[in-house]
Amino acid sequence: PLGALSVVAMLLLLLVQASTGLFANDEIANAGPLYGWVGQDTSNRLTGWHGANSELLLAMFTLHIAAVGWYALGRRQGLLRAMLTGRKPAALVPAEESISNSRSWLAVLIVLGLSAALALAIWTAPEASIALF
Numbered sequence: 001p002l003g004a005l006s007v008v009a010m011l012l013l014l015l016v017q018a019s020t021g022l023f024a025n026d027e028i029a030n031a032g033p034l035y036g037w038v039g040q041d042t043s044n045r046l047t048g049w050h051g052a053n054s055e056l057l058l059a060m061f062t063l064h065i066a067a068v069g070w071y072a073l074g075r076r077q078g079l080l081r082a083m084l085t086g087r088k089p090a091a092l093v094p095a096e097e098s099i100s101n102s103r104s105w106l107a108v109l110i111v112l113g114l115s116a117a118l119a120l121a122i123w124t125a126p127e128a129s130i131a132l133f
Helices: 002-023 040-073 080-085 104-124
Strands: none
Touching (some): 040 080
């Protein structure tokens, strides 16, 4: 359960990182593709959150890698293959935790819908440039 919670936390942090990066700017010449939708102050605030969140992401990645190493070396449970393939040997999965059916099609539909919405938002975003002075 703790490993699953850490994965959910990392996915949420990645969502925050991607979302804030769309509006971020470097106050010199570069800005995210949705910068034109928000004001300069909001963009600066989101840029600050973007930088702080990157530190949290690095900490979570480090903690996750350390936990996988501890399981591999300390408990002699190879999780790396399961993490890469998404599959675990059936003998290691209790019957009540097995997955009887998959809804991969639903995940693909959600990703396609969100991708289309993001593409539309970027395409219709107002043109904005960062003032150099």
